[in-house]
Amino acid sequence: MVEEENIRVVRCGGSELNFRRAVFSADSKYIFCVSGDFVKVYSTVTEECVHILHGHRNLVTGIQLNPNNHLQLYSCSLDGTIKLWDYIDGILIKTFTVGCKLHALFTVAQAEDSVFAIVNKEKPDIFQLVSVKLPKSSSQEVEAKELSFVLDYINQSPKCIAFGNEGVYVAAVREFYLSVYFFKKKTTSRFTLSSSRNKKHAKNNFTCVACHPTEDCIASGHMDGKIRLWRNFYDDKKYTYTCLHWHHDMVMDLAFSVTGTSLLSGGRESVLVEWRDATEKNKEFLPRLGATIEHISVSPAGDLFCTSHSDNKIIIIHRNLEASAVIQGLVKDRSIFTGLMIDPRTKALVLNGKPGHLQFYSLQSDKQLYNLDIIQQEYINDYGLIQIELTKAAFGCFGNWLATVEQRQEKETELELQMKLWMYNKKTQGFILNTKINMPHEDCITALCFCNAEKSEQPTLVTASKDGYFKVWILTDDSDIYKKAVGWTCDFVGSYHKYQATNCCFSEDGSLLAVSFEEIVTIWDSITWELKCTFCQRAGKIRHLCFGRLTCSKYLLGATENGILCCWNLLSCALEWNAKLNVRVMEPDPNSENIAAISQSSVGSDLFVFKPSEPRPLYIQKGISREEVQWGVFVPRDVPESFTSEAYQWLNRSQFYFLTKSQSLLTFSTKSPEEKLTPTSKQLLAEESLPTTPFYFILGKHRQLQDEKLNETLENELVQLPLTENIPAVSELLHTPAHVLPSAAFLCSMFVNSLLLSKETKSAKEIPEDVDMEEEKESEDSDKENDFIEKVQDTNNTGLGEDIIHQLSKSEEKELRKFRKIDYSWIAAL
Numbered sequence: 001m002v003e004e005e006n007i008r009v010v011r012c013g014g015s016e017l018n019f020r021r022a023v024f025s026a027d028s029k030y031i032f033c034v035s036g037d038f039v040k041v042y043s044t045v046t047e048e049c050v051h052i053l054h055g056h057r058n059l060v061t062g063i064q065l066n067p068n069n070h071l072q073l074y075s076c077s078l079d080g081t082i083k084l085w086d087y088i089d090g091i092l093i094k095t096f097t098v099g100c101k102l103h104a105l106f107t108v109a110q111a112e113d114s115v116f117a118i119v120n121k122e123k124p125d126i127f128q129l130v131s132v133k134l135p136k137s138s139s140q141e142v143e144a145k146e147l148s149f150v151l152d153y154i155n156q157s158p159k160c161i162a163f164g165n166e167g168v169y170v171a172a173v174r175e176f177y178l179s180v181y182f183f184k185k186k187t188t189s190r191f192t193l194s195s196s197r198n199k200k201h202a203k204n205n206f207t208c209v210a211c212h213p214t215e216d217c218i219a220s221g222h223m224d225g226k227i228r229l230w231r232n233f234y235d236d237k238k239y240t241y242t243c244l245h246w247h248h249d250m251v252m253d254l255a256f257s258v259t260g261t262s263l264l265s266g267g268r269e270s271v272l273v274e275w276r277d278a279t280e281k282n283k284e285f286l287p288r289l290g291a292t293i294e295h296i297s298v299s300p301a302g303d304l305f306c307t308s309h310s311d312n313k314i315i316i317i318h319r320n321l322e323a324s325a326v327i328q329g330l331v332k333d334r335s336i337f338t339g340l341m342i343d344p345r346t347k348a349l350v351l352n353g354k355p356g357h358l359q360f361y362s363l364q365s366d367k368q369l370y371n372l373d374i375i376q377q378e379y380i381n382d383y384g385l386i387q388i389e390l391t392k393a394a395f396g397c398f399g400n401w402l403a404t405v406e407q408r409q410e411k412e413t414e415l416e417l418q419m420k421l422w423m424y425n426k427k428t429q430g431f432i433l434n435t436k437i438n439m440p441h442e443d444c445i446t447a448l449c450f451c452n453a454e455k456s457e458q459p460t461l462v463t464a465s466k467d468g469y470f471k472v473w474i475l476t477d478d479s480d481i482y483k484k485a486v487g488w489t490c491d492f493v494g495s496y497h498k499y500q501a502t503n504c505c506f507s508e509d510g511s512l513l514a515v516s517f518e519e520i521v522t523i524w525d526s527i528t529w530e531l532k533c534t535f536c537q538r539a540g541k542i543r544h545l546c547f548g549r550l551t552c553s554k555y556l557l558g559a560t561e562n563g564i565l566c567c568w569n570l571l572s573c574a575l576e577w578n579a580k581l582n583v584r585v586m587e588p589d590p591n592s593e594n595i596a597a598i599s600q601s602s603v604g605s606d607l608f609v610f611k612p613s614e615p616r617p618l619y620i621q622k623g624i625s626r627e628e629v630q631w632g633v634f635v636p637r638d639v640p641e642s643f644t645s646e647a648y649q650w651l652n653r654s655q656f657y658f659l660t661k662s663q664s665l666l667t668f669s670t671k672s673p674e675e676k677l678t679p680t681s682k683q684l685l686a687e688e689s690l691p692t693t694p695f696y697f698i699l700g701k702h703r704q705l706q707d708e709k710l711n712e713t714l715e716n717e718l719v720q721l722p723l724t725e726n727i728p729a730v731s732e733l734l735h736t737p738a739h740v741l742p743s744a745a746f747l748c749s750m751f752v753n754s755l756l757l758s759k760e761t762k763s764a765k766e767i768p769e770d771v772d773m774e775e776e777k778e779s780e781d782s783d784k785e786n787d788f789i790e791k792v793q794d795t796n797n798t799g800l801g802e803d804i805i806h807q808l809s810k811s812e813e814k815e816l817r818k819f820r821k822i823d824y825s826w827i828a829a830l
Contacts, residue, residue: 013366014330014665018308024299026070051090062105076102104158108167164211173206210254221251258302266293328368340633344399396450441465453510464501516542539564555612559583591653
């Protein structure tokens with residue numbers, strides 16, 4: 001049973017993975033990335049999230065490995081704290097309270113007890129680079145108020161700060177200025193490029209900076225796509241720089257390899273460029289990475305690179321410039337036109353993805369499943385170009401059909417509109433284009449919905465448009481002499497006094513269709529398409545429209561732009577109740593009578609859960625988000641919850657997700673992000689010694705069963721082989737300090753002889769249970785030992801008949817008892 005106070009609003013995914021540079025672990029097995037208030041730990045091999053480090057109360061702005069302990073990780077946040085983590089176990093070790101907002105974090109191996117951070121000055125747009133001394137203390141929460149000023153007037157982005165030549169100096173860029181601070185001399189050199197007043201140097205602005213790890217060389221990226229390599233910058237007058245130019249647009253990020261022999265660059269071309277030996281002629285490319293490169297990271301071992309992209313994706317790349325893994329988060333589109341939908345087949349969240357695509361996103365694993373290309377045209381990255389937008393989408397017939405609408409409008413009179421209907425193919429396990437309809441309406445489509453009634457004989461789709469009409473589309477036989485086929489065609493066109501059609505929805509049983517025409521709601525018979533009745537409250541244009549479900553199917557709800565929520569009774573054709581509520585999101589639960597409505601106020605967004613049969617809400621929660629909530633959806637649970645409180649029973653069968661204006665995906669949950677990790681992800685940490693491939697998880701259990709059967713068989717065999725843990729030579733070899741060990745030749749002969757199988761080895765069945773009792777009595781006299789040998793001999797004679805077995809002497813028996821008492825269980829872990 002779940003306690004009421006455990007229910008809270010949690011961030012369930014969708015945070016930006018590309019907000020800051022990703023960081024590799026020292027052994028390149030893991031990669032860390034910030035994700036909203038959390039730090040996520042991914043496996044570089046399987047792409048699985050193995051840990052979620054949660055503890056910050058605000059946006060995480062920086063992560064760095066602890067240079068003094070490669071198994072620990074630092075993180076900083078806008079909450080003013082620096083936290084130290086054990087990322088292997090996902091444990092928070094220590095929290096350092098700085099007291100001011102931290103915008104970036106840097107670590108240098110030479111500064112053992114200090115880290116560097118970017119902080120605000122009094123003015124909001126002026127930032128400083130400071131050194132933060134981390135005091136040594138045994139307590140878990142420590143105040144770190146000792147800040148030392150390093151550089152002033154710097155850029156907020158950590159891409160504009162870099163430490164070079166093993167921490168000898170730090171370089172910072174902003175606008176047209178490069179500043180280099182030398183720690184030993186405590187001096188600063190400043191260099192300036194020509195400003196934008198000169199057309200020839202119109203895009204000289206600095207965008208990023210990187211420093212050579214062992215030499216005095218600084219690489220800077222610029223708006224015009226050039227890369228400048230600065231040398232001799234100890235002298236303000238004798239400095240020099242050379243230019244590398246391949247990018248046609250701004251350089252987004254730079255990174256040197258671990259040895260400094262290569263320079264990596266990336267930008268809006270979606271191409272990773274490797275400049276070997278920092279020369280123009282010697283360069284390699286990794287093209288078609290899918291989206292703008294925002295960040296570039298290099299592993300400490302030098303065997304892996306990674307690029308963070310604008311579509312919320314991280315690509316892990318081998319040293320030979322071959323992509324090995326992709327970690328794809330929720331794609332942040334410019335705007336979500338389609339809303340939130342649930343694929344009935346995969347239970348995946350479906351919404352706008354990268355331009356012209358629908359993304360299918362797993363809510364359980366917080367990763368993208370796949371993209372469906374709807375527009376099927378090459379995307380041209382040009383800010384002045386008006387793109388084709390995917391504006392509407394809907395699933396029908398339990399996931400067998402998908403309808404999409406795409407439009408492009410350059411001028412008011414030049415509307416390009418296209419509707420596509422996709423059929424699910426079981427063989428390919430995907431959607432295939434079935435029907436394409438050009439200009440289904442004369443104006444923009446405002447809504448579309450399928451009739452999803454279980455008893456529906458013919459698939460039906462309804463579209464509503466600003467042209468004042470709604471159209472009914474049905475599936476018909478489109479076969480010819482060559483093949484059997486089906487296609488969609490228009491069956492009915494309806495209107496109401498030439499008002500714009502704004503919303504449409506079917507009742508649960510599919511017998512009625514509700515279409516709103518601005519302020520008026522019309523009810524139509526879905527069989528004869530006759531107008532049955534109309535509702536008009538003159539409370540403003542209808543923004544949302546939905547039918548009740550199950551026992552409340554006789555009610556129809558409508559929310560207006562003027563902040564009025566109305567409920568009509570379809571049996572009496574009268575208004576049942578209304579309430580003053582500025583509803584921005586209204587979603588019915590498919591598994592119950594409940595309806596969730598989110599209202600917007602000046603303070604934030606509030607949630608109301610109610611049944612249409614009574615206006616009294618079942619549950620109210622104020623301030624679920626400080627920003628505007630744009631979309632919401634109910635997701636049916638695979639395993640129902642067991643909330644007993646009436647206020648929380650609306651969460652038993654379904655879980656409610658909502659998307660904010662900044663495209664953060666939130667939900668109501670009782671579990672922490674760490675508890676929501678899949679069992680497969682947890683297993684990765686426990687079995688690091690084995691190759692954790694998908695095939696291993698399939699064959700691993702089979703291998704374990706085989707091992708168990710083999711152990712049972714060995715126990716039943718007559719001859720018992722000596723284990724390595726019972727060999728004293730192994731113990732001497734591993735336990736004796738190296739400086740007192742004898743020569744290798746002596747150890748080798750002793751070790752090999754100890755592994756040989758002795759002819760005197762007893763069988764497992766021949767040794768009676770009395771042996772265990774005898775082992776505990778080392779001080780027994782010779783008479784008892786002679787009796788023990790006689791018992792063994794008698795047992796051997798009865799078990800093997802005429803076979804002759806050598807008897808053990810007293811000294812051998814004593815030696816065996818000594819060996820068996822020594823604990824060699826540690827060797828099983830090798």
